[in-house]
Amino acid sequence: MKKSALVLMTLAALAGTSSLAMAQASDGVLTVATIGEPPTLDVMQTATDIVLTIDQHIFETLYTYDAQWKSVPLLAAGQPTISEDGLTYRIPLREGVKFHDGSDFDAKDVTASLKRWMAVNSKGKQVAAIVESLTEDGDHAVVFKLKSRYAPLLATLSQASVILPSEKVADTLTEFVGTGPYALKERKPDQYTQLVRFDGYKSPEGEPSNYAGKREAIAKEIRFVPVPDANTRVEGLISGQFDYADSLPVSAFERVEKSGNAKPVIFRDAGWASMNMNMKEGVLAKKELRQAVQAALNPNDMMMAAFSDERFFSVDASIFPEGSFWHTEEGVARYGDGNPEEAAKLLEAGGYDGTPIRLLTSRQYEFHYKIGEVAKAYLEAAGFKVDLQVVDWATLTTRRADSKAWDIFITHSNFPGDPTTINTITDSYPGWYVSEQKAKAVATYMDATTDDAKKAAWDGIQTVIYDDAPLYKVGNFNAVSGVANGVSGYEPTYWPHFWNVAPKK
């Protein structure tokens, strides 16, 4: 009798929990103004921010990033079991997860999807080079066998390595079916991408933390609307047309704040701006001259010109920001107020012959252009001649692939989950950072199996980066977006997400 009462009480409690959860579900629609139309929804092929932002609602990866940017399970059932030699990873998979088409998620889907990812994705190709085999271990586990140790494996399995039903995997994706909290209903390019709540969604457990933890599709529908003009995003947010507007100009902060209809949101340390140098050819192939660039520049002035207010940036020599697991001051050199005397000495030591430095920047990202303008002034003050070339972003990405066409280009990145996935560290990334000491430092990192060992190895890599000077870190910037009043539960993340967000009533 007692036992059956307990069962009844438990069932009642479960029913209560369930009805509480159901009560949160809303018939509302979240309209999200994005900076433009995604070029595709195939995130394996095109892992750009706008694609990742939309796709994370549709697709899921084996792991995802928590608030400390550590990889925690999403479709995986737990952390992998790693063999003693660090070459075999057995990843358990969650059971009972369904795709939007009603099919069950299993190991076959994982191997099929990850094989495509390793064939088409830039990071996936790097992983493919060290993977000996990827096989299913029953229906609910997969096994990676590696040729050599590879510390960033879980980080790379946390982004763009999305899982599709095996039968939907193709060279060119035509059906976008995932396991995420929202399913794709319709995409009208340049008009909207419409996602609807997936009622069969099975959420991971745990407190929400960055992209990790419990995910609840509260809004019935999310509409991503491309609004390329930043001012129109601001006005649309204030007028109530949008519930969320991405990437607002910092100059609009006060206007949104005073509107009474929406509030601005600052996401701290959204990314970092850098000046990447050409180590393969041209003036800056000489290390002394790259170090002269480091010594000549003043990061504070560049960031102030670019972001106009200290609320929107910070100057920090550590490649990773304060609060990050990877933050370190190790190896920092020639980063400060701009030292033209030291730069002049390095110029002389490097035998600078007055050849102009071709500095590529783009107005498509206005802050890139402003950073370029201030950098030009500081470099000229130190004795460099500078040819500032302002082009559109598509031209810049083409030109930078040609080692004969440039000396510095300005870019920006987010802070990745694993430090060795920073593009510049890759030998083949424009800039062609190839150095013996870098290779040794990265090899030490790859061998590391504990967090402490990885952190110590990263200290070594940062030290080498400051010495080799493949790039100049300008500073960290914050992102400004806006949320309409009445929308609740929004937590800012680098790729804004809208599960756990309740629309206006």
Add this chain to the structure above:
Amino acid sequence: MARIAQALLKRLGGMAIVLALVVTVVFIIVRVTPGDPAAVMLGSDATPADIAQLREKMGLDAPLLLQYGQFVLGIVQGDLGQSIFLNQPVTTALAARAEPTFFLTLFSILIAVAIALPVGILSAVKRGTIFDQIVVTLTMVAASVPSFWLGLILIQVFAVGQGWFPASGYGGPETPFLERLHHLVLPAVALGVVNSALITRFTRAAMLDVLGDDYVRTARAKGAGEGRVILKHALKNAMIPIITVIGLSIAMLVAGAVVTETVFGLPGVGNLVVSAVLRRDYPVIQGALLVVAAIYVLINFIVDMLYILVDPRVRL
């Protein structure tokens, strides 16, 4: 009759030559412009090897002459190619964006003509008065105002301030037709007001030319009412330059609404061209510009035909 048919054929031949030139020039401009769709598609992470691999997959590494030949052959068969980014035929992409552009152009020109014709005529009739001077000044100001700036002001006043119109877009899924048109009011006003300035000035100038002519004086001497003199005698004879400028305005609106469509987030042909240029979606740029050029040429042809209707003395 045979002469008219011959003249028409000659004109159509001229149009074909113009379009052939457009096809070639656009193809060359698009290919010599730096930038690579493969690099844009793959994003910042891409290595040169990844980009080269995708270029090969997309056929962009083929010799330019071969690509040009395929493009021309496609056009002859009514195929403008496949969009690199949209994963659909260019003709489908253009058709999907034709509605907002068509109605935006239509509303803008209606607004422009509704303002310009009466104001231009009145201004000419009341030449030298304060009204005329105000019209001359306002048209100069309106002609100098960029439509995107006027658009932003209209958004602030009527979308944010009054909430009468949406600030952006063309409606979501299942938005009824009339509500979609509601989204076009502000951009149409922005374009219409700016375009009305030019048409007003042309109307005023054309009317001034004819108002002093003998036949107008004769009509007045015969006791015709002022309204009849202006609308039947003067306006009819002033219509050729007015039709010309209206035709040019329509043609420019089809191609020139690019900035306004971007500001208002309208998924029209102009917006498609901007996105395609930024992404270097070659087939879409080529196809869209060819269609816009064809519309431009066609409108000019229609305007020429209208000359004959308005003034039978005009020969083809």
